Amino acid sequence: MSKTQPTVLLTGFEPYGGMSGNPAYATMRALDGEIIAGHRIVGRPLPVSIARIGAEIDDLLHEFRPQTVISLGLAPGEPVIRLERVGLNLADFELGDNEGLTSRDQPLSRQGSAARWASLPLRRIEAALLAKGIPVRLSETAGTYLCNACLYGFLERLEDQAVPCGFIHVPMTPDLAAEAIVRRRHDGMDRLPPPSMSLDLIVAAVRIAISETVSGSAPA
Amino acid sequence: MSKTQPTVLLTGFEPYGGMSGNPAYATMRALDGEIIAGHRIVGRPLPVSIARIGAEIDDLLHEFRPQTVISLGLAPGEPVIRLERVGLNLADFELGDNEGLTSRDQPLSRQGSAARWASLPLRRIEAALLAKGIPVRLSETAGTYLCNACLYGFLERLEDQAVPCGFIHVPMTPDLAAEAIVRRRHDGMDRLPPPSMSLDLIVAAVRIAISETVSGSAPA
Amino acid sequence: MSKTQPTVLLTGFEPYGGMSGNPAYATMRALDGEIIAGHRIVGRPLPVSIARIGAEIDDLLHEFRPQTVISLGLAPGEPVIRLERVGLNLADFELGDNEGLTSRDQPLSRQGSAARWASLPLRRIEAALLAKGIPVRLSETAGTYLCNACLYGFLERLEDQAVPCGFIHVPMTPDLAAEAIVRRRHDGMDRLPPPSMSLDLIVAAVRIAISETVSGSAPA
């Protein structure tokens, strides 16, 4: 890695919730090592662990000192690329993480403010994706599970730095949706199966998001 | 075309409702001319016209005398491949067709029975798609628009023949979902954008459906 | 009961699926014995049992020889009063009935046609409900569980008689929705809680449906 080549840290969560894969992880792996607009993508996994995620974030920032941070997570039920606007200082989940922990109304950071704005150029990314025919929306909540903890955690640690940082939720891939259909328990509630998006399109969307972020932030 | 090579008639509707394309049409075009398990796919468009669809069905059956008929249509809002079980003798729609006609509680066929069962091997198709990681569901209603009229129309005309016949609804492609996002009018109702599926996956799904149909119907 | 007073048979399903109540049953009880436009409402429960429902329908028709039949069932997840247009000759459910039976792709009637039209004045009922500010929709599928079996079963037995007959699906009541919220298992899928409708409004809606049916069918 050239010393002067700026780094984009791209994180993707490991599988969780009993699913056989995670498109966030797969997208991170697909883009790891790629060069986008002169920036080197360093892809790294994040554990679905409320106990460990903070230390992992610290380690990644210490190791790579990235110029840009984009994190990826799966949003089951989401039909489109979802650009998160804000991370909340809150962990609240009944679905156990990969170490079996749950959380109820807990702050992520004792002294932390209620919320922190993602600092990616979300409107530019949104426009670029729509121009390419990729469905996308902005979102005012990243949930209260590990994805939000990741977003808030990075934003808190980077608050005094000019490092664009944000989180992108992605839909299930078709194979995960098919898996969910096979596994579902019928409870009499009439529901549609989960929507999905192909991994190729998710990777393309994240590549565009990175490109819009670094080309906008990079001086000529 | 060899005289002895059996024919699968694959229809796909033209664009409608102001959309720039129709994945049903695109899938039909993609598979036209392909040979699947010794069967030749003949792809033909159908007009989104309640006045003309019956004559078009007549003409297609007369011209091709197919051994199998599978029709494709778009179901905006649908997240997965949707295998229709039944066609209803009913036309009822407020969204005008491509000639501006609407319909209210009208039978498609004066003497026709209330409904006709699709005769494709739907459970085999469902299982084959899920095995390939393609999300799918069976459906008890093909709606009351042109798609249902197509299904009912073919089934009525083929009722005394051993010709497997059915209808597959497909999701929007991502570009159409993006188009819908751009065009939407905000009415204050909180709604998710429409789900989508890549054209490649839709084509793969329809190819599997054809293969399961013709390999099952063909004697050794 | 006066000999000349015509009878409306109003059925409501018992609770099922582990729920503590069923608004279809409660509505049937609330209206039992009421006189609407000179017609006497006879409310009777139906068992959620695929093995027993046919005999129950036979018994009820034999005992009451009703001039009108309206059946009620719960549609979990449904937000509005849902007027069923058609019963399908199909039983297909993985959620066990109250005797633990499931069904897969089975016809309800060996010789029966694919589907039968409900014979209530659905458009009049729809208009009357909307005029009273009660949300309603027509539906092309009553599902493939006991509700559909009830509708198809009554329609088949009454096919040669001028007895208006149909099925109305109703939403959960708020207490059942609250119960579902308390019981839910978090699977990571982001879903809204089920919609509901107050029992009072459901009862009012069914009363209007009965009134529209009998006043339309009754000669001056």
Add this chain to the structure above:
Amino acid sequence: MSKTQPTVLLTGFEPYGGMSGNPAYATMRALDGEIIAGHRIVGRPLPVSIARIGAEIDDLLHEFRPQTVISLGLAPGEPVIRLERVGLNLADFELGDNEGLTSRDQPLSRQGSAARWASLPLRRIEAALLAKGIPVRLSETAGTYLCNACLYGFLERLEDQAVPCGFIHVPMTPDLAAEAIVRRRHDGMDRLPPPSMSLDLIVAAVRIAISETVSGSAPA
């Protein structure tokens, strides 16, 4: 009004978006003047106006110096009582307010923090509602329209005071849902009609929310 009787300021938005009413407004009117656990409810309307809402909030706080502030707004499409956890410093809406203004990515407060936590006892309210059979959920976003502006605005002005303050989103009432059904334009997208909740139940829910708030905050 007794000098020593504490005041709950209960606001409700006026109708907007072309709807004929607003259950938030109607609930506010229904509870205005009621005494709950020794607290007097003062109900006041709020304008759906991004230009005027700040001054209205100032005036109300100046006039009533309330011990508790609860604001109500309509969430079309929402099936249950929705307790908002957080207000965002963001106004972003394409649906014009009642003066025709729209907003795009604008902060509500120049110096304000990204978000502020509602200070009602939300978990107690949630538990009390579920115990009474009223469906409810907590929410991490109050949207980016006037409702959120109201919540953020009150929280900002009350930040140094021990005044419990929050926002409750309520579903459409059935009459508004029926109105939406009548008015809808068919665009070919298959969607369920909006869910609703009776005004009586909404009023009961808000009464419980007030009671839980003031009984918890009141010293013996």
